[in-house]
Amino acid sequence: MPKRSYFEEITEMYTTWETITSESTMMTKHLSAEVLKGTAYCIGSGGSLVLAKLWEYLHEELGLGFAKILTPYEFNNVHKESDLVVLFSASGKNHDILQVFKTAIQRGSRVLVFTIAPESALIRLVESNAEKAYAVYPTKKISKDGFLAVTSTIATLRLISHFLNNIFGEEYPNFSPVQLAIDHHLNNLINWDFSTNYSTLQIITSDYGVPAGVDLETRLAESGVASGFLTDPRNFGHGRFIWLDKHPKETKVVLINTLRSQHFMGRLEKSLPKYIDCYRIDSPYDGLLGAIYCITRSILLFGELAQKRGLDPGKPDVPDWGRKVHSLRLGQRDLHTSEVPKSNYFDKYPALTMQFSGIVMDLDGTLIDTKERFGSVKKEIGEEINRLLRLGLRFGFSTGRGDSALDLLKEHIANEFWNDILIGLYNGTLLMKMSENFKHLPETVWPTRSILDSLLRPICNELKATISSHSTQITIRDLASLQQEYIQNVIIAHLGQRAQFIKIQTTGHSLDILPHWSTKLTVVEAIADGVNENILCVGDQGQIAGNDEELLKWKPSVSVGKNRPVSNACLWLGHNKNLQESNGTLALLKAIEAKDNLFVINSTKLSTVVHNKE
Known part of the structure; x- marks a missing residue:
């Protein structure tokens, strides 16, 4: 274990x-916002869990999708796959993190890695899985971490800020939130008697102050x-609050918040009894800057507490049994990976266990490739549709x-x-038979359309985007991707309750x-x-907010998209x-067979195609 003084390490945070x-x-390699979109598992171990918690907040606030923080062990026991797995590892050699990487790739997830070790095993894994994995790391050498990882935490926070600036164009001030946090801490040292061995901290956090709370709780637990x-x-x-009421002398309260919850946390502080020792970390910023400020303050606060105890947490006395626990590895029988015999690979999916009488299909990205959407449907797909229609499958x-x-289908x-x-048509808002004349159909009234049309046309002209407006759909x-998010925000802000x-x-x-009221399920x-x-x-498009999300939540359903569908039953x-x-559509249609006056997907035939393509 490293034997570097914690107090030496915290003096180097600004540097x-x-x-x-x-x-x-x-x-x-170059990354775009598209790579980051979708559901995400944010994973770290020990001190890196703080960074994983921060990414959970950032991922959702940037509109990338739902995110969840997990430890490596929790990830091993989660069977719902995610689009993206974000890994944090200072050393790049943590065995648990390396195993998570392998399992995530095996499950088909994209992987984003943050590390300060450019020559580590983790980076080698990224390089050998270049199609699905990405890494962010410093080219300059960083000082070694002590036992409680101060240096790597600050370094990774800096990497994250540069990364977001690169991908999203987020502009950050020239000053350092780390230096400001250091200055504020020096002006707000604690005056508690913390020499007793029985003190407890009740840590109450809000919004982007939560990662700092995780940081402080972790340091307390890992140092004693x-x-x-x-x-x-x-x-x-x-x-x-009952604990605090029963143990007021030996319990101290730490409040950590960023700007957006400043008022509420102030009210909470005033509600506490005057005899309770309370320390407040109140960031002048929100978002990432607020989180960095609060984490820096939590690192310094912990150092002050340790000093009052006469302990140097960078030089712990680690018991032999603790070393044994640390070195435990998950064996193959402990790993709940998605490895199953190929013959049983599909058994859990309703699409392969349920009989059906009809089929509803999307067009672009399904019958015809997205890049070829101005072209034609493959001849073989048309032949398979006609074969199944003759067998009696309703389409x-x-x-x-x-x-x-x-025109595309009639061909x-x-x-x-x-x-x-x-x-x-128009995502299920206009229902018609294929034999009917589109021009003779009555127009559906959608009152909000005219408001949106007036709002969006000048914006689209400015962005040089193409807008088309129909009775029940406006398409841009x-x-x-950032322009899409901008337009969505403009619409919601303009419509208010009408959104x-x-x-x-x-x-x-x-x-x-x-x-x-639009839904593709109208056809179903x-x-x-x-x-x-x-x-x-x-x-x-079965991902969150994809235009097939509802369709692919239906049971049974099949996705041929690049993005993982929200429903695990799909x-x-x-x-x-x-x-x-x-x-994928052609392979699926070829595997559909008539059985007992209904239809099934021949899982053996489809499985053979899948495994031959892998």
Whole structure:
């Protein structure tokens, strides 16, 4: 174990922060915001868990998707896959983190790594899995960590700030939040008697102050300086104050908050009895800067507490049994990976266990590749659709397109079936038979459309984006991901309460704004003859806010998209790049067979195709 003084390490925090410049922040390859989108597991071990908690907040606030913090052990016992796994490891050689990396790649997730060790085993894993993995690390050498990882924490915070600036153009002030936190701490030293061995800290945190609370609780536990309870202000109010009431002399309170919760935390502080020792870390910033400020203050506060105890937490007396516990490794029988015999690979999916009488399919990214959306459906796909129609399978199509979908389908589907096929245009808001004339259909009234049209046209002109407006859908194309987020924020701010009357969905190539009642499931409802009949749904955009999200939550369903569907019950063929979009659709259609007056997917036939493509 390192034997570096904690007090020496904290004197170098500002130097560490300044050492890592934007020029010395390296990424293994160029990253875009698209790579980061989707559900994310944020994983760290020990002190790195603080950084994982911070990323959880950042991921959701940046609109990238749902995020959850996990330890490596928790990740091993979670069976719901995520689009992205974000790993934090100072040394890059933590065995648990290396195992998480391998399991995440095996499950089909993208992996983003933050480390300060550019020549580590973790970086080598990233380089050997370059298609799915990315790493961020410093090119300049950083001082070694002590036992409680001060240097690597500050260094990684700096890496994160440069990384976000690179990806999202986030601008941060020239001053250092670390230096400001140091100055504020020196002006707010604690005056507690902390020499007794029985003191407990009740740590109450809010918003971006939470990672600092995790940091302080971790340092207390890993040093033996004191015990700590971590909670938020309202959970504290639901009974956790009883401990404080019963043990007021030996318990100290630490409040940690950033700017947005400053007022509420101030009210909480005033509500505490005057005889309670209370210390407040009140950041003048929000977001990432606020988190960095609070974490720096928690590192310094812990150092002060340790000093009052006469302990140097950088030089602990580690017991032999503790070393043995630290060196325990998960064996193969302990690892709950997604390794299963190939013959049983699909057994859990409703699409392969349920019979169905009909099928509803998306068009772009499903029947036709996104990059070829102005082209035609593959001849083989048309042949398979006609084969299944002749066997009696009912077909429906649900798409964000308008009348162009009719021309695309009529080119490949025999006209004898047109009167039996239902199409939901504009994401299911306009339902018609394939044989009907689009121009003769009555126009649906959507009151909010005119408001949105007036709002968005000048914005799209300024952004040089293409906007098209129909009776029940406004579609905007040629937008970068940040521009999509900007437009969504403008719409919500402008509409106020009326935002409840719309849906905003993303496709592989556009942003669609729709009435709140729009759903691709309209077609599913229309082609199902009875309540007990199953309809197979097939699409590609099943991620959060994807325009097939509802369709692919249906059971049974199959996704041929690049993005992991929200529903774990959806059979995801698109995790294999050779079975994405029209290739996956063709393989699926070929595997559908008639059985007992209904239809099934021949799992053996489909499994063979999948494993041959891997």
